Amino acid sequence: MKSGSNLEKILEKGLFAVTGELGPPKGNDIEVVKKKAEFLKGYVDAINITDNQTAIVRMSSIAAGALLVQMGLEPVIQMVTRDRNRIAMQSDIFGATALGVKNILCLTGDHQSFGNQVDSKNVHDMDSIQLIDCVRIMRDGGTILGGEEQIEGQIKMFIGAAANPFGDPFEFRVIRLAKKINAGVDFIQTQCIYDMKRFKEWMRMAGDMGLIEKVHILAGVTPLKSAGMARYMNKNVSGITIPDEFINRMAKAQKPAEEGIKICVEQIEELKEMDGIHGVHIMAIEWEHKMGQITEMAGLLPRPAVS
Amino acid sequence: MIKAEQKPVDEILDFLKPHRKILLAGCNACVAVCHAGGEKEVGILSSALKMARKKAGQKIEILEDCSTRQCEPEFVQELKEKAEEVEAVLSIACGVGVQTVARMFSDIPVYPGLNTTFMGETDELGVWIERCQACGNCVLHVTGGVCPVARCAKQLLNGPCGGSQDGECEIGNDVPCAWQQIYDRLKTIGQLHRMEEIIPVKKWGRESRDKGPRTISREDLKL
Numbered sequence: 444m445k446s447g448s449n450l451e452k453i454l455e456k457g458l459f460a461v462t463g464e465l466g467p468p469k470g471n472d473i474e475v476v477k478k479k480a481e482f483l484k485g486y487v488d489a490i491n492i493t494d495n496q497t498a499i500v501r502m503s504s505i506a507a508g509a510l511l512v513q514m515g516l517e518p519v520i521q522m523v524t525r526d527r528n529r530i531a532m533q534s535d536i537f538g539a540t541a542l543g544v545k546n547i548l549c550l551t552g553d554h555q556s557f558g559n560q561v562d563s564k565n566v567h568d569m570d571s572i573q574l575i576d577c578v579r580i581m582r583d584g585g586t587i588l589g590g591e592e593q594i595e596g597q598i599k600m601f602i603g604a605a606a607n608p609f610g611d612p613f614e615f616r617v618i619r620l621a622k623k624i625n626a627g628v629d630f631i632q633t634q635c636i637y638d639m640k641r642f643k644e645w646m647r648m649a650g651d652m653g654l655i656e657k658v659h660i661l662a663g664v665t666p667l668k669s670a671g672m673a674r675y676m677n678k679n680v681s682g683i684t685i686p687d688e689f690i691n692r693m694a695k696a697q698k699p700a701e702e703g704i705k706i707c708v709e710q711i712e713e714l715k716e717m718d719g720i721h722g723v724h725i726m727a728i729e730w731e732h733k734m735g736q737i738t739e740m741a742g743l744l745p746r747p748a749v750s
Numbered sequence: 751m752i753k754a755e756q757k758p759v760d761e762i763l764d765f766l767k768p769h770r771k772i773l774l775a776g777c778n779a780c781v782a783v784c785h786a787g788g789e790k791e792v793g794i795l796s797s798a799l800k801m802a803r804k805k806a807g808q809k810i811e812i813l814e815d816c817s818t819r820q821c822e823p824e825f826v827q828e829l830k831e832k833a834e835e836v837e838a839v840l841s842i843a844c845g846v847g848v849q850t851v852a853r854m855f856s857d858i859p860v861y862p863g864l865n866t867t868f869m870g871e872t873d874e875l876g877v878w879i880e881r882c883q884a885c886g887n888c889v890l891h892v893t894g895g896v897c898p899v900a901r902c903a904k905q906l907l908n909g910p911c912g913g914s915q916d917g918e919c920e921i922g923n924d925v926p927c928a929w930q931q932i933y934d935r936l937k938t939i940g941q942l943h944r945m946e947e948i949i950p951v952k953k954w955g956r957e958s959r960d961k962g963p964r965t966i967s968r969e970d971l972k973l
């Protein structure tokens with residue numbers, strides 16, 4: 444076992460994994476974390492904690508992750524290369540593992556111009572691929588970056604990264620996946636999938652390159668809440684395209700929220716059957732209370748207990 | 751070359767407030783090319799300042815000059831006589847020129863009349879774009895002649911990030927995605943395999959801006 448995390452155990456056993464997502468509060472209100480976490484409890488194998496997502500200042504992902512550990516839940520802490528240099532990131536990895544965190548998701552992070560600190564300076568001392576490599580060196584080599592300093596203790600991290608099959612240039616997207624695998628990634632969570640055709644094409648290309656045997660791919664999904672949200676995301680969120688078919692279904696629905704969940708469940712059913720998909724990452728952002736319903740309807744319950 | 755823009759006249763007037771006689775010194779190199787600090791701009795700015803001060807009932811006398819290159823002490827030395835006559839120097843060279851003047855005429859204040867912005871190229875008449883951040887270890891041979899440090903909004907070395915869409919960077923405003931450009935170039939020149947290489951972490955601390963002023967010392971050229 445690389446990390447001994449619940450997520451790693453489930454994936455290594457060949458079981459279909461389910462992960463969820465929790466956005467920490469814009470402050471230090473522990474109750475927000477607890478409430479969201481309670482909604483996810485029992486429905487997922489691990490919970491991603493976002494790291495100042497869209498460059499909005501929030502409680503640190505490691506602190507919120509540690510609160511989850513205290514609650515007996517398993518966090519995947521996200522770490523973006525935007526806000527910290529290699530000294531701070533390695534130090535935070537020491538700290539996170541000391542607090543019981545066993546999964547990390549290495550990300551570049553959205554540009555600071557999207558957030559509430561637009562005049563900040565982005566760091567990107569490392570990029571996400573270099574961060575993956577760094578965590579792998581810390582875990583497998585027992586040293587920090589540069590290879591000289593031995594780490595006091597052991598870094599047991601299950602290393603994840605994101606993949607966006609919907610970003611451009613499309614043909615490069617699998618090459619980027621290959622680079623992440625070469626850097627040492629154990630699992631991948633994809634950007635939310637709506638354009639199934641393009642996703643399948645990406646998976647086929649990954650298969651042709653022999654990549655799907657080398658990594659656990661968790662397919663990302665996000666339930667749509669309304670036609671307005673679908674249109675907004677389609678237009679404004681970079682790297683997301685929503686086919687008209689879904690937008691129309693949402694627009695026509697009597698109860699759009701229910702329709703959004705139905706679409707999401709259909710997608711999960713389809714993804715479950717796909718070769719090389721080892722799990723789903725359900726990002727029900729500010730909709731954590733719907734996670735029970737979604738996982739139930741998609742036949743993902745009960746979550747397996749592994750040891 | 752180095753690109754710069756003139757500071758707002760009000761800001762310049764504000765720091766010139768205490769002075770009644772100054773030297774306005776331009777530079778005929780980079781900043782003349784981007785129409786910010788050459789001979790022509792010395793003349794225009796000088797008139798603007800004099801007019802504004804006259805209107806405010808606080809006349810200012812301005813000596814004018816324009817060096818061949820204000821970043822070379824030997825050319826700045828030529829300003830000496832004029833500098834001795836004035837209370838302060840307003841330099842409209844790049845930030846380097848301003849500092850050479852400050853070092854050479856250490857007993858009078860020197861003010862910057864420009865904001866030095868970047869090293870870039872001419873895109874079209876009147877438009878300049880940043881192209882290099884002098885990172886100290888050029889990777890252009892790996893990236894098809896397109897600089898990821900200066901042109902990617904996140905300085906990614908293994909990009910493009912997930913936000914690249916239809917050739918545009920995720921920050922929008924029609925900013926092209928540098929990594930799409932790198933991809934296109936490498937494809938055209940038949941070097942797409944370069945994209946597969948992992949570019950390791952950069953030595954920002956040893957090669958770039960972070961260790962104090964970088965110095966090049968060439969024994970073969972010293973006297």
Ligand code: SF4
Nearest residue numbers: 882883885888889897
């Ligand atoms: S890689 Fe460095 S030296 Fe080369 S163009 Fe970019 S910033 Fe300049």
Ligand code: SF4
Nearest residue numbers: 902911919920927928
């Ligand atoms: S979209 Fe392209 S240019 Fe913009 S940050 Fe991402 S890789 Fe860099």
